[in-house]
Amino acid sequence: MSKPATPxxxxxxxxxxxxxxxxxxxxxxxxxxxxxxxxxxxLTYPQYLVLLLLWEHPELTVKALGEKxxxxxxxxxxxxxxMEQRQLVSRRRDPRDERSVIITLAPAGQxxxxxxxxxxxxxxxxxxxxxxxxxxxxxQLTRLLTQLS
Amino acid sequence: MSKPATPxxxxxxxxxxxxxxxxxxxxxxxxxxxxxxxxxxxLTYPQYLVLLLLWEHPELTVKALGEKxxxxxxxxxxxxxxMEQRQLVSRRRDPRDERSVIITLAPAGQxxxxxxxxxxxxxxxxxxxxxxxxxxxxxQLTRLLTQLS
DNA sequence: TGCTATTTGATTGTGCACAATGTAATGTTG
DNA sequence: CAACATTACATTGTGCACAATCAAATAGCA
Numbered sequence: 601m602s603k604p605a606t607p608x609x610x611x612x613x614x615x616x617x618x619x620x621x622x623x624x625x626x627x628x629x630x631x632x633x634x635x636x637x638x639x640x641x642x643l644t645y646p647q648y649l650v651l652l653l654l655w656e657h658p659e660l661t662v663k664a665l666g667e668k669x670x671x672x673x674x675x676x677x678x679x680x681x682x683m684e685q686r687q688l689v690s691r692r693r694d695p696r697d698e699r700s701v702i703i704t705l706a707p708a709g710q711x712x713x714x715x716x717x718x719x720x721x722x723x724x725x726x727x728x729x730x731x732x733x734x735x736x737x738x739x740q741l742t743r744l745l746t747q748l749s
Numbered sequence: 750m751s752k753p754a755t756p757x758x759x760x761x762x763x764x765x766x767x768x769x770x771x772x773x774x775x776x777x778x779x780x781x782x783x784x785x786x787x788x789x790x791x792l793t794y795p796q797y798l799v800l801l802l803l804w805e806h807p808e809l810t811v812k813a814l815g816e817k818x819x820x821x822x823x824x825x826x827x828x829x830x831x832m833e834q835r836q837l838v839s840r841r842r843d844p845r846d847e848r849s850v851i852i853t854l855a856p857a858g859q860x861x862x863x864x865x866x867x868x869x870x871x872x873x874x875x876x877x878x879x880x881x882x883x884x885x886x887x888x889q890l891t892r893l894l895t896q897l898s
Numbered sequence: 899t900g901c902t903a904t905t906t907g908a909t910t911g912t913g914c915a916c917a918a919t920g921t922a923a924t925g926t927t928g
Numbered sequence: 929c930a931a932c933a934t935t936a937c938a939t940t941g942t943g944c945a946c947a948a949t950c951a952a953a954t955a956g957c958a
Contacts, residue, residue: 720761
């Protein structure tokens with residue numbers, strides 16, 4: 601059962617034994633699974649995440665969005681500008697602290713909410729996961745998330 | 750315990766109840782955890798993945814790499830060209846099928862292997878995961894991976 | 899054999915992701 | 929209150945990621 605191939609990488613250097621690769625690949629596959637659903641709303645997955653937050657909290661600073669999504673201004677600024685151009689959100693400086701930029705849900709962004717309501721269930725159906733598996737995986741990942749961030 | 754906020758998104762439209770967001774965020778945090786280790790080898794995470802495969806199989810077509818990593822030529826071609834410029838790999842057409850491009854591990858790429866050997870363990874240490882948790886999470890993710898791909 | 903379909907990469911264009919740097923506003927400290 | 933540090937974003941540059949399109953090579957078939 602040995603592998604006589606010329607280069608013998610340690611077992612740990614094999615793709616199959618890593619945790620990160622399946623994480624990386626599954627994450628991209630998930631985003632791809634969202635894509636046809638989000639395309640109908642003309643949204644990318646990160647834009648959808650921003651809207652998820654704004655549907656809960658119609659006003660958030662860039663900093664708050666960044667903290668919740670773990671994204672920095674180099675990612676969020678251009679993304680939010682694109683969303684502003686499409687009038688999904690509006691951007692204005694906080695008059696009480698001119699350093700902050702407040703992102704507000706615009707009517708068009710608000711209007712997308714009810715069209716997005718079917719997305720989580722549609723995605724869940726694609727996954728074919730039992731509720732048990734779903735919850736177990738979710739709790740493990742959220743625990744890892746708080747642990748790493 | 751109700752939420753009287755103005756917009757009331759369905760529970761499923763909340764970030765906290767989703768599976769995809771923690772997946773997406775943890776995946777990026779993992780890549781970030783690799784970054785300081787990979788920086789010493791001047792590699793990005795996707796480049797490291799390509800090398801992991803070439804250390805096992807010193808010759809692979811672009812197609813084979815793409816199938817294993819779930820990446821298409823639009824991602825791999827420029828990535829492999831950068832790696833070729835740095836003489837980590839070499840690229841040549843398969844004489845028996847001129848459509849295929851064979852990627853071969855070059856000496857400099859081979860030489861990185863032993864410098865990379867410490868990476869998996871170093872990363873494992875960062876995670877603070879018990880072997881049980883590690884294996885459980887890995888098996889769940891790999892199962893999802895085969896299921897989705 | 900010639901014609902069509904498929905396969906394999908390459909190219910183009912858009913949108914993240916993030917490191918590094920810059921800048922204006924705000925805090926803080928002596 | 930002036931000097932300095934910190935904060936919140938913006939900008940720049942690099943590298944994925946992927947959809948869409950293209951071109952060349954090969955396979956399959958009438």
